[in-house]
């Protein structure tokens with residue numbers, strides 16, 4: 001990037017003229033005598049000569065660099081991110097355009113804020129832009145960035161992603177988790193039923209639901225003891241710790257001194273011991289029971305099988321990689337946070353919009369035909385439910401800036417030159433609220449998703465909650481049925497109002513950034529049976 005920026009800076013920056021003038025004045029101040037006048041005059045002439053010599057050379061190599069907001073020394077544009085970066089970047093893009101160049105410390109970062117720009121990134125330049133930058137915390141917590149989400153593009157990432165897509169999260173495999181999904185939703189509905197007439201914290205309820213489903217599917221059983229939840233919380237919290245060394249390398253000693261590296265290493269070690277325990281538990285169970293049918297296999301069983309089968313396409317799944325799949329699974333992070341954040345936003349929008357809630361309750365009630373609950377196979381007959389979830393993901397994209405990409409070569413993006421090594425961020429949150437794409441973009445109107453072909457896989461760049469291209473989220477088939485089934489059953493069985501006489505329409509929808517963009521205050525509701 002510096003290479004690209006170099007020539008343009010010298011040619012186009014008016015500060016060069018100011019600098020020559022400033023230099024001349026300084027020389028006159030330092031050497032006021034008449035002999036020195038000659039010396040200073042010749043220096044000025046030399047500087048002008050060098051500058052003029054640059055012009056033809058520069059114009060030949062001139063690069064078209066994206067517009068940039070003014071940056072500060074050392075920190076670059078960090079100060080412009082604020083507490084909700086997606087929103088502040090959206091505001092900046094209204095001034096600087098859909099492609100802008102910012103600097104986070106010394107890291108040049110392109111921000112794409114329009115569907116057209118996202119389309120170019122994910123379709124035309126997907127191969128050049130599908131690597132990931134190295135980030136300090138994931139590097140420590142994921143065995144040297146061995147996780148699929150954070151590993152750079154290459155053979156390792158391809159093999160690991162195909163294991164996740166084909167072996168753990170394929171359509172057939174996800175269907176086989178039906179019982180776990182339904183069991184846990186029945187459990188949640190029972191707890192809600194018992195809490196009727198009292199205020200329920202739906203945020204915590206959704207955390208337990210997603211955590212229990214993912215633990216059962218990935219690890220074979222629930223882990224909800226205090227020790228485990230505390231470890232998980234500390235692990236997740238590490239992702240929100242800002243590492244200065246990742247952006248200003250010569251200040252990386254600060255991360256050691258302030259203890260953040262030490263804390264991350266300690267948590268990584270504790271989690272490693274926890275996962276080792278689970279793997280050993282599975283191995284000894286397998287030894288006792290011998291080879292059995294695939295029925296009821298969890299992710300650990302499947303991964304241990306792949307590890308045993310060393311001949312499988314010449315790829316050896318090392319123990320660290322196995323643990324990292326479980327660890328992230330991108331379960332705990334990719335899976336849980338995003339899924340429960342989506343659940344909480346969707347239910348909040350329904351509560352705030354009684355018209356939509358009523359229409360959805362009519363749909364689910366009609367399909368349920370008096371049965372005690374909604375099942376997986378009913379979901380296909382509920383177009384309005386699907387539209388509600390899509391509209392909620394449009395307004396509340398859980399990963400608003402997706403996951404940063406990194407350019408593997410120089411490219412031209414919407415006419416701008418982007419150098420190899422540049423970080424590329426897509427502001428999916430801003431695209432989802434772009435008035436050029438969405439009528440009344442701030443209104444919750446699920447009807448806009450009825451009778452259209454917008455799918456989850458990122459083929460439509462105006463709506464990208466799961467990203468797109470080679471790096472698209474592989475957890476779509478897993479999380480969408482969980483969210484749909486939970487919402488369908490909750491609105492089928494219960495009516496909800498806000499406590500303390502607050503009108504439903506006045507529900508506080510403030511956002512907060514953790515790993516995802518979450519509701520700032522947990523959703524608390526008074527629940528009553530519908531029938």
Ligand code: HEM
Nearest residue numbers: 148149329330334335338339399466467468471473475479
């Ligand atoms: C509502 C739920 C979810 C949302 C909104 C979501 C969103 C995302 C997004 C935006 C990305 C980055 C895509 C890109 O860079 O273009 C991603 C990547 C990923 N997600 Fe999800 N996700 C969800 C659920 C899940 C679940 C349940 C799992 C696993 C069980 C999962 C596993 C992953 C993995 C492994 C990646 C990395 C893909 C790669 O880098 O190649 N996600 N997700």
